[in-house]
Amino acid sequence: MRFSLAALTVVAFCQLVGCSSQSQQDDSSKSGKLTTEASTDSTGSGRAESPSGNALSSTRTVSTGDSTLDSLTYAPIGALLPKHRIFAYYGNPHSKKMGALGEYPKEEMLQRLDQEIKNWQKADPATPIQPALHLVAISAQGLPGKDGGYRLRMSDRTIKKVLKWGNEHKAVVFLDIQRGHAPLGGEMAYLEKYLKLPFVHLGIDPEFSMVTGAKPGTKIGSYDAADVNQAVQFLSRVVKENKIPPKVLVVHRFTQGMIKNYKNIKLDPNVQIVMDMDGWGPPVLKKDSYHDYIQKEPVQYTGFKLFYKNDFRKPGSRIMTPEEVLALDPKPMYIQYQ
Template sequence: MVDTTEKDPLKADTLQFAGTLPDTLLPKHRILAYYGNPHSKRMGILGEFPRAEMLQKLDREAERWQKADPSKPIIKALHLVAISAQGTPQKDGKYRLRMSDKTIRKVISWGAQHGAIVFLDIQVGLADLKGELAFLEKYLKLPYVHLGIDPEFSMKTGARPGTKIGTYDAADINDAVQFLSRVVKENNIPPKVLVVHRFTQRMVTNYKNIKLDPRVAIVIDMDGWGPPSLKIDSYRDYIVKEPVQYTGFKLFYYNDKKKVDHRSNHKVPHVMEPAEVLALEPKPLYIQYQ
């Protein structure tokens, strides 16, 4: 892999990646990510526990998944909500909050020191996706930092985030792909992974117009919560039936246990086990825990 230290504006000497980073992540590997924000215990597992405890849990989860499917080496990841949708407008009226450089660098350093790649997730609110991509570009120049975009909080109608489910069109996703492709080419780094969250039909429109690029691996991630049968139905209806490139599956440590699944053999609410997720076709290559 090419050394990009001299080109990196982030003092890369303090962010050296522990271990060996493969040149291509997908489809040869399976990514296992912990999602959230260190400023919020409620947003996800990444911020729920102190760093050391959270990373230990990630390690144990990775071991479970590796045992469930030894054929796909596990790549651990931290998935940071770097730009968070807000219920109230910011000074610019865009209903989104950009995390500070200190916070973003902190999570990137957690990943680098632990041998975990990092995803920076964008919830645009009423902002423009291209502008938020530009804000994150200096971080995405690092070879182990990747991107997530969340249609749920892309409020094209001008509605306040959280009042309605938002949407991205293929044109928006293509903008993100083209942006990442340029970053890869200009910095001579390995291909990027783009995760697009989805759990309804309208969250992604005109999927057939999404253009693939060899410098970017696109994952459409089934992001809905609930009992296993509902999650499986969502995966089939919104991910499998409208294929793009690779698939992902999200698991919620708490929300997935709110109801008993009467269509399964489990008598109590439970988070799907690796074997249950791996029974899906196609087998998801990106697994996220919130």
């Protein structure tokens, strides 16, 4: 059953890689391709709650060196987990096939996000929900590009657009890295100025970490504990240098081999690690993967991903309900819809 879920997801990530291109394309494309311009470019002990359950924001004092970013003032107070459940829409505004974030116009997407959050809040009224947008900020590619990295960095313009959406909607934003062949350190450095903002967090996707040198889309990639620790250390430095609340690091996983030597992952008070069950398929397979790769190999917090389309691909399949997901042990504190 575990192999079946992995096999199902291979199709999904092959579609993802195949939908992107190194060339600049028109944002209004109906083909579903990833259309984007090429890139040119401390823990808090107290927490206040708003009536809606979202963490209240405070006046931000961090300077990013970018006036546009410095105008984004939303800043949740303190650590998000475990007092909140994070609820995210995933994708990229240049692609209608990568997830809910880009499938609908901005206002409709945010309305759908809010409606879905109501369903989850009803299922667990005791845990406030923090809205989130999860942007694929660095996308794996089927072609090597000029530097052989097999990835495409979203432009400053694209990233700032999604950050503005989050700022206006009191939603935190995750910037996700699909590194391809590019070193993780360089990709994190590219995103550092955005991560200085208190409401911006990080995701890393082993699925597209091609340590064997294979082309993205031909095999499922992996990260070692050392790579996860590198991301934790990077985020911890950003937190300490800018005196901001802890960062959340989402690590996607749906097979045994995607995360190696998990026992060597080191926790840091400045970073909250979420291991996110990222596979698609019928409920029985998703529960099986959560048990084997998340529950049996615990790190810190757990997450669970649901697919509006791919979870229906097998005959008789359906998307799991909030109540079914919340019945998992441990209860996921990060929920993502694609």
